[in-house]
Amino acid sequence: MIGGPAGSGIEKSGQIFAMSFVRGGYYAISNMEHSSQIRGGNNFLRIRIDEVPHEVHVEEIDIMIALDKQTIDEHISEVVDGGAVIFDGESLKINAEELAKEVKRDVRLIDVPLKKLATESLGNPVMANMIALGVMFGLVEFDIAGVKSVLEKAFGKKGAEIIEGNMKALEIGKKIADEKWTKDFEVKVTAKKNPNNMFLCGNDALCLGAIKAGCKFVGEYPMTPSSSVLHFMAAWSQKYGIVVKHVEDEIAAAISVIGAGFAGVRSLAATSGGGFALMSEAIGLASMNEVPTVFVDVMRPGPATGLPTRTGQGDLRQVIHAGQDDPIKIVLIASDMEECFRFGFEAFNLAEKYQLPVILCFDKYIGEGYFTVAPFDENGMKIERGKLLLEKDLAKNSDFKRYELTEDGVSPRSIPGQKGGVHRATSDEHNEHGEICEDADNRKKMVEKRMKKLEVALKELPPPIIIGDKDADITFVTWTSSKGACVEACEMLKEKKISANVLLIRTAYPFHKKETLEILKKLKRPILVEQNYTAQLGGLIAEHTGILIEEKILKYDGRPFTAKNIIENLK
Amino acid sequence: MATLQELETKDRSNWCPGCGNFGIQAAIKQAIVNLKLEPHNVMISTGIGCGSKMNQWIETYGFAGLHGRSLPIAMGAKLANHSLTVIDVGGDGDGYGIGMGHFIHTMRRNFDMTYIVENNQVYGLTLGQTSPTSEKGMKGPSTPFGIIEDPVNPIRLALAGDCTFVARGFAGDIPHLTSILEQAINHKGFALVDVFQPCVTFNKINTYAYFRQKVYKLEESGHDVTNLEEAFKKAGESEKLPIGIFYKVDKPTYESSDVALQDGVPRANVDISNVNVAEVMESFM
Numbered sequence: 023m024i025g026g027p028a029g030s031g032i033e034k035s036g037q038i039f040a041m042s043f044v045r046g047g048y049y050a051i052s053n054m055e056h057s058s059q060i061r062g063g064n065n066f067l068r069i070r071i072d073e074v075p076h077e078v079h080v081e082e083i084d085i086m087i088a089l090d091k092q093t094i095d096e097h098i099s100e101v102v103d104g105g106a107v108i109f110d111g112e113s114l115k116i117n118a119e120e121l122a123k124e125v126k127r128d129v130r131l132i133d134v135p136l137k138k139l140a141t142e143s144l145g146n147p148v149m150a151n152m153i154a155l156g157v158m159f160g161l162v163e164f165d166i167a168g169v170k171s172v173l174e175k176a177f178g179k180k181g182a183e184i185i186e187g188n189m190k191a192l193e194i195g196k197k198i199a200d201e202k203w204t205k206d207f208e209v210k211v212t213a214k215k216n217p218n219n220m221f222l223c224g225n226d227a228l229c230l231g232a233i234k235a236g237c238k239f240v241g242e243y244p245m246t247p248s249s250s251v252l253h254f255m256a257a258w259s260q261k262y263g264i265v266v267k268h269v270e271d272e273i274a275a276a277i278s279v280i281g282a283g284f285a286g287v288r289s290l291a292a293t294s295g296g297g298f299a300l301m302s303e304a305i306g307l308a309s310m311n312e313v314p315t316v317f318v319d320v321m322r323p324g325p326a327t328g329l330p331t332r333t334g335q336g337d338l339r340q341v342i343h344a345g346q347d348d349p350i351k352i353v354l355i356a357s358d359m360e361e362c363f364r365f366g367f368e369a370f371n372l373a374e375k376y377q378l379p380v381i382l383c384f385d386k387y388i389g390e391g392y393f394t395v396a397p398f399d400e401n402g403m404k405i406e407r408g409k410l411l412l413e414k415d416l417a418k419n420s421d422f423k424r425y426e427l428t429e430d431g432v433s434p435r436s437i438p439g440q441k442g443g444v445h446r447a448t449s450d451e452h453n454e455h456g457e458i459c460e461d462a463d464n465r466k467k468m469v470e471k472r473m474k475k476l477e478v479a480l481k482e483l484p485p486p487i488i489i490g491d492k493d494a495d496i497t498f499v500t501w502t503s504s505k506g507a508c509v510e511a512c513e514m515l516k517e518k519k520i521s522a523n524v525l526l527i528r529t530a531y532p533f534h535k536k537e538t539l540e541i542l543k544k545l546k547r548p549i550l551v552e553q554n555y556t557a558q559l560g561g562l563i564a565e566h567t568g569i570l571i572e573e574k575i576l577k578y579d580g581r582p583f584t585a586k587n588i589i590e591n592l593k
Numbered sequence: 594m595a596t597l598q599e600l601e602t603k604d605r606s607n608w609c610p611g612c613g614n615f616g617i618q619a620a621i622k623q624a625i626v627n628l629k630l631e632p633h634n635v636m637i638s639t640g641i642g643c644g645s646k647m648n649q650w651i652e653t654y655g656f657a658g659l660h661g662r663s664l665p666i667a668m669g670a671k672l673a674n675h676s677l678t679v680i681d682v683g684g685d686g687d688g689y690g691i692g693m694g695h696f697i698h699t700m701r702r703n704f705d706m707t708y709i710v711e712n713n714q715v716y717g718l719t720l721g722q723t724s725p726t727s728e729k730g731m732k733g734p735s736t737p738f739g740i741i742e743d744p745v746n747p748i749r750l751a752l753a754g755d756c757t758f759v760a761r762g763f764a765g766d767i768p769h770l771t772s773i774l775e776q777a778i779n780h781k782g783f784a785l786v787d788v789f790q791p792c793v794t795f796n797k798i799n800t801y802a803y804f805r806q807k808v809y810k811l812e813e814s815g816h817d818v819t820n821l822e823e824a825f826k827k828a829g830e831s832e833k834l835p836i837g838i839f840y841k842v843d844k845p846t847y848e849s850s851d852v853a854l855q856d857g858v859p860r861a862n863v864d865i866s867n868v869n870v871a872e873v874m875e876s877f878m
Binding site for chain 1: 861
């Protein structure tokens with residue numbers, strides 16, 4: 023773990039550190055806990071490294087790099103026996119001997135004059151972080167030569183000087199560790215062959231899916247923790263010919279996406295809860311006018327500023343209820359990198375096949391959290407544009423009806439620029455030609471037509487799944503990132519000879535009523551695990567299945583679950 | 594190439610008899626015909642209000658969206674397919690009230706599109722409340738004692754907002770308005786055409802007779818459309834009301850400057866069947 027004041031470069035140095043281990047053949051996950059301040063306030067980055075993949079961090083710390091006193095005060099209790107704390111006693115005004123008396127445990131207190139060394143040896147106090155990382159790499163005997171390639175990628179060819187400076191800093195740190203501490207330190211992470219895994223966050227994975235899906239327009243307004251979607255798409259906009267527009271507000275974002283979708287381009291708007299609220303009216307419009315659009319809500323707690331840099335799962339009700347009247351839409355929930363990618367891709371197919379808004383929802387923990395995964399398999403990923411007609415199809419039809427009543431509710435679609443497909447889309451109720459028509463019989467048919475699409479779509483939406491043993495005494499019922507903590511809790515319970523598995527809900531709207539009910543009926547002891555106060559998923563399940571899950575483990579402090587949290591809360 | 598007949602829809606408009614929107618509709622259609630545009634290459638975006646019904650009754654592609662939000666639809670459509678002729682039509686409540694933010698921002702981006710505001714200085718569809726351009730003191734159901742604030746001056750606002758084509762027309766002078774619209778559509782950039790549009794039902798102040806008495810044509814007064822300072826002065830006149838082009842300047846359009854559009858191919862025409870993302874994945878390794 024690396025902790026320190028905001029603005030002290032923790033994230034950057036931490037990512038270099040984690041990436042080095044990924045290249046060295048390990049599975050790293052990293053999760054930043056910010057206070058919402060640009061400078062000052064305590065931030066910390068937890069990095070977990072193992073030979074096998076994990077989807078959740080642990081509370082126990084083997085090595086802590088403390089760049090401020092607050093990190094030590096708040097987290098030293100989490101450092102395991104035999105673990106180490108690397109800090110700069112001189113700059114932080116901490117006396118190592120006094121600290122040892124306070125700690126009273128076998129924790130190696132590695133007091134290094136980081137700032138002094140950085141200034142004197144490297145002429146740059148900023149290098150203090152890299153010296154600390156050098157100490158850490160030394161302790162675990164990780165070959166720092168492997169870090170160089172990471173730095174080369176991060177800083178590019180122009181950064182030769184920076185890379186050299188960083189490498190020197192790492193060597194200084196490593197030497198300090200080797201002189202006194204390395205020999206007795208038990209945890210070793212020696213480099214293996216690079217398996218070419220990816221180290222990325224959920225927002226990145228979603229963007230990959232969107233680019234793969236042929237998304238060519240992004241309308242967005244920055245909002246933590248979704249902003250990196252905007253940044254990422256902008257960075258790749260030239261290469262992939264994606265128009266990325268940072269617009270004046272989330273209303274313009276959502277509506278420009280509808281405009282582009284209407285004009286035949288796959289379009290995306292990502293935001294968080296507050297911005298999503300502003301998009302709500304537009305989602306109702308996309309539903310009524312049957313415009314293919316994709317929206318993403320990366321969830322975090324609170325309105326306005328709220329807890330912008332924390333995690334939460336409080337938007338389920340907001341996303342499924344977005345829009346006026348009975349709006350049609352599809353709401354998918356991603357729980358890991360693979361799903362952020364796959365659902366990110368599939369959302370665009372679904373939007374065009376069923377001509378409606380698709381909302382992908384996940385939380386900050388996976389949206390901004392970094393995980394190690396193998397490159398995604400692109401085989402079998404097919405672009406499906408549904409009933410989008412070509413000009414030659416339109417030429418055959420002298421009476422084109424954009425909102426034609428069909429068996430599956432999906433009408434043929436034309437886009438501006440196509441001859442023979444001229445029509446108007448309007449939020450007024452309309453007839454098959456798209457002309458305003460408030461006739462009662464027409465209204466009824468049109469509502470039913472739109473609703474029919476959901477019924478058909480449901481068959482191909484990701485159903486609820488059981489993860490782990492088929493039969494178990496305990497089943498954690500959960501959604502989005504809490505899956506990771508639940509799966510690990512099952513593994514920990516297995517060691518205690520308690521059988522547990524996970525029921526993961528992946529589509530929130532429309533709802534797999536029948537499939538969910540069938541699973542629920544067989545469960546011995548279902549327990550809801552969610553990061554909100556009211557058990558929103560539990561409510562949704564009850565609404566659709568009539569089964570109210572009474573036992574709940576809920577967390578709403580803005581911090582992610584760990585497996586330990588879940589087990590501790592198990593009665 | 595369209596004919597006026599081809600631009601007729603099966604549906605008939607339902608504005609009040611004598612509504613200024615009839616004149617505006619006639620001018621839009623005539624401009625499309627005169628410019629030899631194909632109806633399927635024209636997209637008309639509207640919001641909500643009497644005037645926003647405009648695209649229901651012109652046989653081109655059209656999208657009627659949310660109140661005040663027609664411009665983001667137009668922006669999205671233009672960026673999706675910049676080969677389209679995009680025309681946005683809305684009322685003063687739509688564009689200068691609820692949609693003011695979008696107006697200011699879409700204008701400064703200089704998309705190649707035309708924004709026609711049917712400025713009747715009143716909310717018609719919601720039965721006669723005062724609007725952002727209502728004259729000070731005007732009474733309506735929401736301001737029974739008269740509106741206190743000064744009206745928005747859209748021409749001055751557009752000039753200050755770096756709009757590259759700023760004009761005003763009068764719904765009672767269709768040939769003149771048609772000529773303005775043709776120039777606005779031909780202008781490579783964002784063109785605002787504010788139109789005096791008498792509301793015969795709710796606005797008893799700004800009537801056809803009122804405007805006929807007050808308007809004069811800028812081009813007949815020797816106005817220099819490249820003189821921004823002079824344009825500001827003209828925009829402030831209230832005794833007599835100038836119509837015509839206040840200001841015009843050439844600047845690169847947004848779509849010509851966007852890195853993603855440098856190949857000139859509208860995004861709607863790009864083949865998306867097999868996008869290779871290997872390079873992006875490699876960036877994470």
